[in-house]
Amino acid sequence: MNEYGIDDDTRYCFNVEYYDNQAELIREYQLMFFPSDNSIEMYDVKQKKIYLKRVGYPGIQLRDLIIGATIIIFSRPLLIKSYGDRFTATKLISKLERSLLVVRLESNVLLGDLFNYIIDHGYTINQMRLVKFSKETAQEFLSISYSSEETNKYISSLLSGLVYCFTLMKENCVNSLSNLLGPEDLNQASINYPESIRGFFMTDKENGFVHASKSIPLAEEEISFIFGVYSNNMFERTAKFKDCTLALIKPHVLKQGLIGEIIIAIIKGGFEINDIQLFNLETSNATEFLEVYRGLMPTFTDHVNELISGASVAMEISHPSMNQEQIVTEFRKFVGPYEPGIGKQIFPMAIRSVYGYDWVHNALHCTDLPEDGPMESDYFFNILCS
Amino acid sequence: MRFESEILYPQKPTPQRRGYRQVDHIIIQRRKDEAEHEQMERQNNYYKIMDKKADFERATIDANRRYKLYKNYTQLKNIRREQFEERQKKLATLFEQDRIEWAKLIEESRETVFDRIQVMKDEIKVLREKREARKKKENDNALYNLWKNNCHEIRGFESKLREKETAVALEQQIKQREIARKAEMEYTKIWDALAENNRLKKIEYYNNEEQRKKNLGMYIGRCLEEQIEEINKRKQEEERLREVERQYDLERNKMIELEDKRNEMLRKQNAVATRREIEEFNKENIRRKAEEVQKELEMDLNIINELKKEMDNEKEEENKRKIKIKRDMDLFMEHINRQRQIEKERQKQIDDAYLQEYNKQNRLLYEKWKQEQIARDKLMKDVMKARQEQINEKLENNKREQEENRREMEKILENIKKYEEEKKLEEQKNMENKKQYSSDLLDQINYKRMNNEKLQKQEEEDYQRNLKQKQEYDDLLEKTKLLEQFKTKLKIAQIQKVDNSHFKQLPNPALYSTYTQDKLHDALLMREAAESSNKSE
Incomplete structure (x- = not known):
């Protein structure tokens, strides 16, 4: 048994697509992954025959097989479209719980440490961007999971500094992430819980702001707010496009x-x-x-x-x-x-x-x-x- | 100015009127209509032409626009391509420059012979410095030691210190040895306790095992006894079955006998019964008839008697009639007697008829009885047959059981044999194990004894060695003291500048073969140096 709790006979199945450049066709396959010996097998759905016999492929891990991701097998990029069977879906869907983490840093000195911190705690970074909030967007964002008083309290901290937003993925992500935040009092966090996000990364005690989604539906709402279709129009980019x-x-x-x-x-x-x-x-x-x-x-x-x-x-x-x-x-x-x-x-x-x-x-x-x-x-x- | 339509479709010249003709209204009307139609067609044609013209103009404008767009697009594309190519070129040059630069850097960073020599020289220098420093340190140490060895006070002091140190060290050694001995004792004690524990456990285990075996044996014995009992029972059963068989035989014989008897008896009974019945029937009939007739006769007689009596009573009155009547009476009596005979004959006839009838009935009855008897016999035979079959079956079963009995007995006997063999083997094995265990124990004891002896020997040797060392140490101390004295004397001699050649003869040099020899050698060197310095002076 490994970190994913795998038995020896487990087999995961995914529906994948491959764009054939020469034929200019999208070909559909089923990709079977055997975590016990890290081997793969491919089945041609249209021709109804095995396309690739079971072969060991150490380059691919179970954590790489995420819906929407592209994996390269024998120099062919395969786009993972969906789970191939119910077993795979039920087994893996719980591993894909997502949560939004918003960290406001005074400067980007601690950005690398923040990345290291997230990766060391076993989270997969799904989406990430630097966000510049306007007053309206900040208010709208905070009103998703905070009361009006709290919104007024935190809005000033969001308008200044560098606000980094992460969509993180892990099993039981929302709970574990809220446990990682530490106490809300930043002074107490830095003294008693130096290992927490607030304790470690909040150098500015007055304007420091860390937020993690409080529940799964809220997380999805917040993620769609920050990384959704309208996000590019809502947030101004911090890129200068000059001397860069x-x-x-x-x-x-x-x-x-x-x-x-x-x-x-x-x-x-x-x-x-x-x-x-x-x-x-x-x-x-x-x-x-x-x-x-x-x-x-x-x-x-x-x-x-x-x-x-x-x-x-x-x-x-x-x-x-x-x-x-x-x-x-x-x-x-x-x-x-x-x-x-x-x-x-x-x-x-x-x-x-x-x-x-x-x-x-x-x-x-x-x-x-x-x-x-x-x-x-x-x-x-x-x-x-x- | 002329319209285009006029050019395209010129008006036909109107025909010249040749002469006066009467006005034909129909023709005029038709001409009018035709003219109108023509006019309309002309107009239509004009519109069509105008449409085509407009379409053409529109198409040209579109084409112009498209062309311009395409031109712009191609221009832009070309610009982009040019830019792209320019970028690619620049990149290619950049990469080339990079490559050249890196090659240069790699070349620069590559080690030349001179660099290597320089590096080696540096290394040599460093190594030399290190060596010199080490040598210097060693020399200093040697000089210091020399000075220290030459200084008697320090040496005396040091020796005293050493003495103290050695005494302390010896004490510590003794203490440590004591501790070690104690620890060893404890260790051995622990191991002994463990061994004892193991031994006890083993004994307990063996006892348990023996008990278990005994129980097993008892159990098996009990089982065997039960089996023997079973065999006895089987035997008894066999005998009983035989007895039963015999009884069945007897029963069968008896039944046959009984059957015979019964048949005989039945026959006899039938005969008697028929006889008796016939007799009884005849007798009764005759008796009854006779009685009846007799009764009738008696009644008749009584009547006649009464009549007679009446006649007697009327004798006188009827004297005359008497004779007649008497005659009549005699006649009547004669008639009656005749009638009686006739009756008797009739009775006989009736009896005969009855007998015939009866015989007929009887025959029928006998036939019926016979049939019934045959049926009964048949039934009886069936019953007997069934019974016989049952008995036969039982006998067969009995035989089978007997065979099974025999087989089981054989099996049990075989088991007993096997068990006995196994038991023998196990006993042999146990004996062997015990022998081996005892031999192992003996080996262990011997080994332990040898070890103890060895340890004792070693301890004795250690003790002897210690003694020896102590003695040596004492000797050494004495020698060093002597040497000290000798050196002091030497120094005094040096100071007094007295001829000290007689000191060259040292007391027995074999005594200095120990580690002090070096020191002594140093001392001698010192003396020679002192002598040489004296000489030079």
């Missing part, structure tokens, strides 16, 4: 749980994170974004596959004392060569050298040309969001 560069943390880093470390490294390097959001890129988006590198990289499709293999985090980076050209070139130098093998020889302490292991899995993508900085930032924080 884009850093895109690749999915393999998120899978390894090292995103916090990378953010800490960037902030320690003196850079500022203007805007941050978690994206689940589709093949078309990833291809469009990396189109300029086609022909320049020998492993272009691998790059695309890596970007669509999971969630990636986009950040708009700037520096108070640097112009457009400087920020791009400096940040490029800061993260190190795009080939970690070379980086380990000449800049062993650069981010890519430390956290990357080959050209495709080189921890993060950053803007290469100075004039591309605002354009790439615009692509992520304007075009993709809308």
